[in-house]
Amino acid sequence: MRTTRSRALFSRATQILPGGVDSPVRAFKAVGASPLFIRRASGACITDIDGNTYVDYVMSWGPLIHGHAPPGLVKALAAAARQGTSFGAPSPLEVELGERVRALMPSIERVRFVSSGTEATMSAVRVARAATGRDRILKFEGCYHGHADAFLVKAGSGALTLGTPTSPGVTKAASADTLVATYNDLESVRRAFDANRGQIAAVIVEPIAGNIGVVPPAEGFLRGLREICTAEGALLIFDEVISGFRASAGGAQGLTGVRPDLTCLGKIIGGGLPVGAYGGRADLMDLVSPAGPVYQAGTLSGNPLAMTAGLWCLNRLTPKLYASLSALGATLAAGLADAAREAGVALQVNAFGSLVTPFFTDRAVRDYASATSANADQYATFFRGMLKRGVYPPPSQFEAWFLSAAHTAADVDKTIAAARAVMKTVK
Numbered sequence: 001m002r003t004t005r006s007r008a009l010f011s012r013a014t015q016i017l018p019g020g021v022d023s024p025v026r027a028f029k030a031v032g033a034s035p036l037f038i039r040r041a042s043g044a045c046i047t048d049i050d051g052n053t054y055v056d057y058v059m060s061w062g063p064l065i066h067g068h069a070p071p072g073l074v075k076a077l078a079a080a081a082r083q084g085t086s087f088g089a090p091s092p093l094e095v096e097l098g099e100r101v102r103a104l105m106p107s108i109e110r111v112r113f114v115s116s117g118t119e120a121t122m123s124a125v126r127v128a129r130a131a132t133g134r135d136r137i138l139k140f141e142g143c144y145h146g147h148a149d150a151f152l153v154k155a156g157s158g159a160l161t162l163g164t165p166t167s168p169g170v171t172k173a174a175s176a177d178t179l180v181a182t183y184n185d186l187e188s189v190r191r192a193f194d195a196n197r198g199q200i201a202a203v204i205v206e207p208i209a210g211n212i213g214v215v216p217p218a219e220g221f222l223r224g225l226r227e228i229c230t231a232e233g234a235l236l237i238f239d240e241v242i243s244g245f246r247a248s249a250g251g252a253q254g255l256t257g258v259r260p261d262l263t264c265l266g267k268i269i270g271g272g273l274p275v276g277a278y279g280g281r282a283d284l285m286d287l288v289s290p291a292g293p294v295y296q297a298g299t300l301s302g303n304p305l306a307m308t309a310g311l312w313c314l315n316r317l318t319p320k321l322y323a324s325l326s327a328l329g330a331t332l333a334a335g336l337a338d339a340a341r342e343a344g345v346a347l348q349v350n351a352f353g354s355l356v357t358p359f360f361t362d363r364a365v366r367d368y369a370s371a372t373s374a375n376a377d378q379y380a381t382f383f384r385g386m387l388k389r390g391v392y393p394p395p396s397q398f399e400a401w402f403l404s405a406a407h408t409a410a411d412v413d414k415t416i417a418a419a420r421a422v423m424k425t426v427k
């Protein structure tokens with residue numbers, strides 16, 4: 001498999017883009033490889049600039065639940081573009097998509113569209129602080145909520161320790177009000193509240209953790225968070241940027257019946273175009289400007305092309321889609337586990353519907369500590385072997401594999417066959 005053109009372009013890219021990319025994981029650093037530059041994508045496949053085609057499990061990191069460039073979406077976008085690419089004024093599409101979101105997630109009584117998941121979480125926390133008059137927020141070790149300063153807090157600092165920034169450039173003040181608890185551990189949440197009585201504005205959580213690899217919530221975890229937040233007068237924020245419209249059409253909240261006060265959305269809601277959203281209880285969202293005093297704005301918010309893609313995508317979330325995605329996910333998870341067992345490699349496969357992560361560890365993975373017990377070197381070997389065989393998994397041990405409506409049983413069979421061969425090379 002020749003990758004000469006990608007290599008040459010990467011070296012040119014590093015002279016203009018920091019690290020050669022516009023988002024860090026794309027650089028393949030964690031898997032000891034040089035990134036592939038993609039020319040085009042269709043269905044479940046991507047093709048690089050050297051002409052190699054791969055079955056894609058990154059799927060733009062989650063948005064593409066209907067696959068790459070579905071013809072109907074491309075047509076809808078072309079038609080929308082002819083009507084104008086941006087107005088900076090209200091358009092009917094925003095109202096339509098807003099109503100669609102509320103129909104799918106009834107806890108979202110009001111919604112504000114933004115352009116990324118990062119903006120959604122950042123803004124939701126601003127609303128929570130304004131509504132409660134409290135400063136602190138509680139997040140979970142290993143949960144990712146975008147790159148706003150307050151969320152870039154060292155995972156591992158422990159439930160009661162006030163946050164210290166993980167990234168240079170984040171001031172101590174910006175992260176000082178961020179508390180960190182352990183995922184799937186309600187006791188760690190209770191301890192944080194005991195130590196910070198009356199000071200925590202909100203608990204923000206990925207109801208299905210997807211940014212340390214896939215870690216589903218333990219039975220009762222989300223319900224427990226709801227009860228604690230209600231008792232303590234704090235808001236519960238579900239960051240459903242991944243799980244929204246993926247766990248089910250109603251997200252993780254639709255599946256579990258746990259109703260958050262605020263929800264953050266991204267990825268699928270834009271169908272591959274840049275969209276994020278935050279929403280929830282009307283009394284909270286009516287604090288947002290111009291209905292209320294909490295300022296938040298965006299030049300391209302509610303962009304007509306982005307809204308068109310979101311509508312196209314959300315109008316096609318049928319029960320049949322989720323049933324077939326779950327079946328494929330189960331086949332893939334079982335196939336990867338079998339391949340590892342045959343090769344005598346310790347592997348723990350976590351799966352939730354169309355989200356799958358093979359962790360190279362013999363420990364059950366239920367939080368940050370157990371996820372990071374996985375052997376990233378083994379994953380790197382596995383990744384490079386899969387790539388050689390025409391399969392493109394996420395270039396990190398700690399990211400979810402995403403299935404789409406475009407993936408077929410044949411794609412998954414090809415992937416499992418490749419995994420059988422590659423596992424034998426993993427030491």
Ligand SMILES: *Cc1c(COP(=O)(O)O)cnc(C)c1O
Binds near residue numbers: 117146206210239240
């Ligand atoms: C991707 C992601 C974000 C950030 O979204 P961007 O659009 O990349 O800013 C926030 N939260 C979760 C759970 C995510 O997976």
